[in-house]
Amino acid sequence: MAGATRPATIRERVADSDRSVGRLLLVAAGALFWGWLVVSWVNRWLGGVLVPVGDPLVPAGTVEAAVAALPGLAAYAADAAFVVELTPELARGTWLTVVITAVSLFLGFFIAVPLAVARVYGRFSAWLSLAYTELLRGTPLLAQLFVLHFGLNLGSYVPDVLSGVFPRNVVWVAILGFTLNGAAYQAEYIRGALESVGEGQITAGRAIGLSKLETIYYVVLPQGLRYAIPSWTNEFVYLIKYSSLAAFITVPELYYRADQIASETFRYTLIFIVTGVTYLALVLTASKLMGRVEDAVAIPGLGADREE
Amino acid sequence: MSDGDFLRVTDVSKWYGDEQVLHDVSFEMDRGDVTVLIGPSGSGKSTMLRCVNRLAEAQEGSIRLDGEEVLSPDLDVNDLRREVGMVFQGFNLFAHLTAVGNVALGPRRVLGLSADEARERAEAQLERVGLADQLDSYPAELSGGQQQRVGIARALAMKPKLMLFDEPTSALDPELIGEVLEVMHGLVDEGMTMLVVTHEMSFAREVADEIVFLDEGHVIERGPPDQLFERPEKERTGRFLERIASHD
Numbered sequence: 238m239a240g241a242t243r244p245a246t247i248r249e250r251v252a253d254s255d256r257s258v259g260r261l262l263l264v265a266a267g268a269l270f271w272g273w274l275v276v277s278w279v280n281r282w283l284g285g286v287l288v289p290v291g292d293p294l295v296p297a298g299t300v301e302a303a304v305a306a307l308p309g310l311a312a313y314a315a316d317a318a319f320v321v322e323l324t325p326e327l328a329r330g331t332w333l334t335v336v337i338t339a340v341s342l343f344l345g346f347f348i349a350v351p352l353a354v355a356r357v358y359g360r361f362s363a364w365l366s367l368a369y370t371e372l373l374r375g376t377p378l379l380a381q382l383f384v385l386h387f388g389l390n391l392g393s394y395v396p397d398v399l400s401g402v403f404p405r406n407v408v409w410v411a412i413l414g415f416t417l418n419g420a421a422y423q424a425e426y427i428r429g430a431l432e433s434v435g436e437g438q439i440t441a442g443r444a445i446g447l448s449k450l451e452t453i454y455y456v457v458l459p460q461g462l463r464y465a466i467p468s469w470t471n472e473f474v475y476l477i478k479y480s481s482l483a484a485f486i487t488v489p490e491l492y493y494r495a496d497q498i499a500s501e502t503f504r505y506t507l508i509f510i511v512t513g514v515t516y517l518a519l520v521l522t523a524s525k526l527m528g529r530v531e532d533a534v535a536i537p538g539l540g541a542d543r544e545e
Numbered sequence: 546m547s548d549g550d551f552l553r554v555t556d557v558s559k560w561y562g563d564e565q566v567l568h569d570v571s572f573e574m575d576r577g578d579v580t581v582l583i584g585p586s587g588s589g590k591s592t593m594l595r596c597v598n599r600l601a602e603a604q605e606g607s608i609r610l611d612g613e614e615v616l617s618p619d620l621d622v623n624d625l626r627r628e629v630g631m632v633f634q635g636f637n638l639f640a641h642l643t644a645v646g647n648v649a650l651g652p653r654r655v656l657g658l659s660a661d662e663a664r665e666r667a668e669a670q671l672e673r674v675g676l677a678d679q680l681d682s683y684p685a686e687l688s689g690g691q692q693q694r695v696g697i698a699r700a701l702a703m704k705p706k707l708m709l710f711d712e713p714t715s716a717l718d719p720e721l722i723g724e725v726l727e728v729m730h731g732l733v734d735e736g737m738t739m740l741v742v743t744h745e746m747s748f749a750r751e752v753a754d755e756i757v758f759l760d761e762g763h764v765i766e767r768g769p770p771d772q773l774f775e776r777p778e779k780e781r782t783g784r785f786l787e788r789i790a791s792h793d
Contacts, residue, residue: 441637444600445651445703446627455654459641538685539640 267525270518277328290325297321320511323498327515330494333408335519337480337490341415342423342473348416349423350462354453356424357431366424373421379482382414386486404489411483411490415476422472430465431457463534470527477519491515551576551738552707557596557606559589559762566592567603568762572755576706579739581749581770584759585785590742591634593759594709597740598622598629611706627655630700634712636692638684638699644671645680648699656703670698674728690721694728701732708732710741746789750774758782 276294280287288294301318305311352369355362373381385391386407395406403409434457442452481492495512499505552574559567566589574580582590595601597608597615599622608615615625639647648667652658658666671680674694684692693713700708710729714722726748732739733752743749749756750770757767758779766779777783 435637435640437633437635437637438639440600441633441639441699444598444626444631444633445699446623446625446655447651448623451654455650456639456641463641536641537683539683 267518267522271522273324274328274331277325278332281329293321293324295321316507319504319507323495323508323511326494326498327491327511330489330491331515331519333403333483333488333490334477334480334492334516336403337408337411337415337483337488338473338477338519341412341419341480342476344412344416345419345423348420349427350458352420352424353427353431354458356428358449358453370421370424373418374425378414378418378479379485381418382411382482382486385414386410405487407486408483408488411480411486411488415480415483419472419476422475423469426468426472427461427465429468430463431461433464434460460539463531463536463539466527466531466534470524473523473527474520477523478516481516551578551611552597552740553607553609554593554597555607555609557593557603557608559592559596559601559603559605566762567596569606570759570762570764571606572757572764572767574738574740574755576738577736578754579733579741579752580755580757581753582740582742582757582759583744583746583749583785584765587761588759589762590759591711594631594711594740594742597707597709598626598631600631623655627651627703628705629707629709630703630705631709632693632696632700632711632713634715636684636689636696636716638692638695640684643681643683644676644687644695644698647684647695648702651699651703666702667698670702671695673701673731674698675724688721689717690724693717693725697725697728697732706738708737708739710739710743712742712744714743714745744789746774746786758785760785 273294276287280294281290284290285292297318300321301314304317305314352366355366356370357363359366391410391413392406395409399409400406438456438460439452442456443449447455480490483490484493484496487493491512495508499508502508554573555571556569557567557571558565558569570589570593572580582593584590592601596603597610599615599620603616606616610625610629614620639650642650645664645667648670649660649663652666653660653663656663668677668680671677674697676691676694676698679687679691679695682691684695687695697713713729714725717725722745726745729739729741729748730752741749741753753770755767756770756773758765758773758777758781760781766773766777766782768778773782774786777786
C-alpha cells in the first residue's frame with residue numbers, strides 16, 4: 238500500500254505546485270491590473286499628483302527601452318510603447334465601464350427581485366412581469382438605448398442632483414437602459430432559483446403564521462437568491478461586455494475611447510486586443526468576486542438536494 | 546367522551562376538483578385532549594388536519610376552535626395559525642436557518658418579539674425537546690429525529706393552544722422514531738391539546754383520548770383506544786388494524 242501511494246503523492250505535489258504557481262500568476266496579474274486602474278483613477282481625481290493627467294504611469298520611452306533590451310523582443314518595443322501610451326485613456330474609459338456596470342446591476346437587482354417574485358407567486362402581476370421580461374429580452378439592447386437616447390432624449394431630463402456626476406448626462410441614460418434591460422435578465426435567473434425552493438418551505442412559513450409576502454421575504458428569498466448566484470453571475474459578466482453598447486449613444490466608456498483612438502491611429506488590431514484583454518480582466522474579476530460571495534454566504538447542506 | 550368545548554369539527558367536506566376527499570367528517574375535542582386520526586393512506590387524515598389550520602380549505606361544514614369559526618371567510622388565517630402549531634411529515638425546516646433561527650423566526654416576525662427575546666424563547670424550546678447542544682446547527686447537519694424535534698420546537702415556540710402532527714415519524718428511520726415520540730409523550734404529560742395523524746399504533750393507544758378511523762374520507766368509527774383497538778364495531782376498522790399489526 239505504502240509503496241503504491243508514494244508516487245501518487247509526488248505527482249499530487251507537482252500538480253499542487255503547478256496549481257499554486259498558476260494561482261500566483263493570476264493573483265499577480267489581477268493585482269497589477271487593478272493597481273494600474275486604481276492608481277490611474279486616483280491620479281486623475283487628484284489632478285495629477287503622481288504623473289500629469291493624461292500621461293501613462295510609466296513613461297512610454299522607459300518601457301520601449303526595456304523591451305528593446307530583451308532578447309528577441311526588440312521588434313515589439315514600439316508596439317509596447319504604443320500600448321503604454323494608450324493606458325491613460327483606457328483607464329479613464331474603464332472607470333465608466335465599471336461604474337455603469339456596477340450601478341446598473343445594483344439598481345436592476347431591486348427591480349428584478351419583485352419581477353421574479355411576481356412571476357412565480359403572482360396572478361395578474363405574473364403576466365405583467367412576463368410582458369416586461371419578454372419585451373426587454375426580446376428586443377435589441379442597442380435599440381432600447383437608441384429609443385431612450387435619440388427617441389425620448391432622456392439625457393436632457395436628467396435632474397440637477399444627478400447632472401454633473403458624470404462628464405456627460407448621457408451616462409445616466411445608459412445606466413437607465415442597462416438597469417431596465419438587465420433587470421429582465423436578472424429576473425429570469427432569480428425566477429428559476431425561486432422555483433427550486435421547495436413547496437414545503439412555503440407551507441412551513443405559512444403554518445407559523447407568516448403571510449405569503451413575509452414567507453417569500455424571510456424564507457424563499459434567502460434560499461432562492463443563494464441558488465441564483467451562479468447563474469446571476471452570467472448577467473454580471475454579460476453586462477460588463479454589453480456596457481460597450483453605451484458607446485453608440487456617445488458614452489465615453491472603455492469601448493468608446495478605444496474606438497476613438499483606433500480611428501485616429503488606424504491601429505485597430507492592437508488597440509482592440511488590449512481593450513479585449515481589459516474586458517477579460519474585468520470579467521475574470523467579476524467571476525472570482527461572485528465565487529467569493531457564493532462561498533461567503535454558503536450554508537451547510539443548502540441546495541445540496543436541489544435539482545438544477 | 547368529549548363535549549367539544551375546545552374543537553368541534555362538524556360535517557366537514559372537501560373536494561379536489563370533482564373528487565370528494567372528505568365526507569361529512571365530525572369529531573370533537575376538549576382542551577388537553579389527544580385525538581389520533583388513523584386510516585389507510587389516501588383516507589383524508591392529513592387533509593382533515595390541514596383544514597384545521599386552513600392549509601387546506603374545506604368547502605362545507607364547520608370547524609369551531611375555542612368558540613371561533615375557523616372556516617369563516619372573515620377569519621385572518623395568520624391569526625389562526627399563530628395559535629395552532631403544526632409539525633410536518635417531511636420536517637420542512639427552513640433550510641437556510643440554524644435550529645435556533647428556525648424556532649425564533651415565528652416569535653420574531655409573527656409575534657413581534659425582539660431578537661433577544663425570540664432567541665431566548667427558541668433556546669428554551671430547543672432545550673425542551675432535548676437539543677440544547679445543537680442550537681447553531683443547520684438542518685442538513687442534524688439527523689432526521691433531531692430535525693423533527695426542531696420542527697416540534699418551532700411549533701411550540703408560538704405557544705399554540707392546539708398542536709397538529711401530520712405523520713411526524715413516517716419519514717424517519719425506525720431507530721430515530723423513539724426520540725420524537727418521547728418528546729410527544731412529554732407534551733401529552735404537560736397537557737397539550739394534540740391532534741395527531743400517525744401510523745404509530747402503540748403510541749396512539751397509549752396517549753389518545755379518542756381514535757378517529759377515517760377511510761376514503763369517511764369517519765368509519767371513533768372511540769376510546771381500548772374500545773377501538775380491542776372491539777372495533779366496523780369490519781373495515783378491524784381489517785385496517787390487522788393489516789397495520791401485521792407490519793409491526
